Amino acid sequence: MRLKIAIVVHGRFHAFDLARALLKRGHEVTLFTNYPKWAVVRFGFPKERVRSFWLHGMLSRANQWLHQKLRFPYFEAALHRMFGYWAAKELVKGDWDVVYCWSGVSEEILRLHLGKVNFLGRGSAHIRVQSRLLEEEEKRVGRAMEKPSPWMIAREEREYGLADAIVVLSNFAYDTFRAEGVPAERLRLLPLGVRLDQFRPTPDVIEARCRRILSGAPLRVIYVGTISYQKGMWDLNRVIHSLGDGSFRFKLVGPVDPSAVPMVRSLPNWAKWVSKLPQDRLPSAYAWGDVFVFPTIQDGFAVVLAQANANGLPILTTANCSGPDFIIDGKTGWILPIRDPNAFIEKLKWCNEHRKELVDMIWVIYHDFRPRDWADVAADFESLCIKAIKKSLFQ
Secondary structure, eight states: OOOEEEEEESSOTTHHHHHHHHHHTTOEEEEEESSOHHHHHTTTOOGGGEEEOHHHHHHHHHHHHHHHHHOOOOOHHHHHHHHHHHHHHHHTTSOEEEEEEETTSOHHHHTTOOEEEEEEEOOSSOHHHHHHHHHHHHHHHTSOOOOOOHHHHHHHHHHHHHSSEEEESSHHHHHHHHHTTOOGGGEEEOOOOOOHHHHOOOHHHHHHHHHHHHTTOOEEEEEESOBSGGGTHHHHHHHHHHOOSSSEEEEEESOBOGGGHHHHHTOOTTEEEEOOOOGGGHHHHHHHOSEEEEOOSOOSOOHHHHHHHHTTOOEEEESSSSHHHHOOBTTTEEEEOTTOHHHHHHHHHHHHHOHHHHHHHHHHHHHHOOOOOHHHHHHHHHHHHHHHHHHHHTO
16 A cells, blocks of 8 residues: 655654655655755655755754854744644645654644644653653753743644644653553554664674673773753763773763753763764764663653664663663663662673673674664554554544
8 A cells, every 4th residue: 555645844853764764665755844955865865755944944953053052032932833834834735645743843734634644753752741850850950951841832732632643652652641641542652763784783893892891991881862961961970970990981972962061071081072973973983882871861762772772782771761662671781760870880880890791791682683674663654554544434
């Protein structure tokens, strides 16, 4: 069954990978985004299938920069409505089997019910749960953090009600929606994948990692992602400063949230920060590491976890993300509580003191890795769409 699918996203997120994979499965996919067409092409999606509101992208980035650097007002409502109205105006020009649109910019689209099936994609926990977790973290760290505004919470909850179903990316996110009273029949679970052609290393990379670990060299701990307090940087900073006996080296790769700039500036000499890398350079960052650490306070999926897993790295992360969906605790990594740096410190010390067992774990991850790439994600999304369309025919 060939589907006509519209994917509407204010940025990139996982939309470009999914759109590319759906196209390969023979579906007619159109991508509506605020990325310019030339930028979308770099991710392997044809420009003739892109409708771009690039002016919105420029305005959004400029407003974000002015807001962060100069305390300029953030025109959240105007920008999100602007994109929503543009996308709705573009969508009415065609007929769609499926409209898959991102939360926060979709109220104007969903009110028109432009597809046979209208899915809302939510990349994080339920917005009220996300807001509570970040408010708690803001109080704990004593620094102002970006968190959902009352306006955005109200808007997203209207979107939840307007969509035929809400697509979430992990069991953690699914459970937060259920806890907030959303019926199970209105939720769809779609775990993401990884580009194996980029992130699956050769045996030589794994062998070099294992030799390095067994040699007694300082254990290399890698973090990839936005360096922000939402991602657990308050705790990671404590971990880094507590493990300064020469047995560890840390590398943090990613853009720095303004609130975390003082933390990055105070990193000790056994920790290094590297600015955001393009995706094709990330595999070398993972290859540098011996273990991967991700103490997030909340995430819907966190693609970096899938990338690290594909790279054969043992992962230390929290229960508030997709980690529990594929990490076997104690065998391929560890699932630890949020806001518990001591738990991360103790597990890293165990890795340092049990290097032979750590090497055995790396080989288990590498050999037993069950690849879930974007072809699998596209097949699952297709199945969700077909079931929803068939159900709508009998209503």
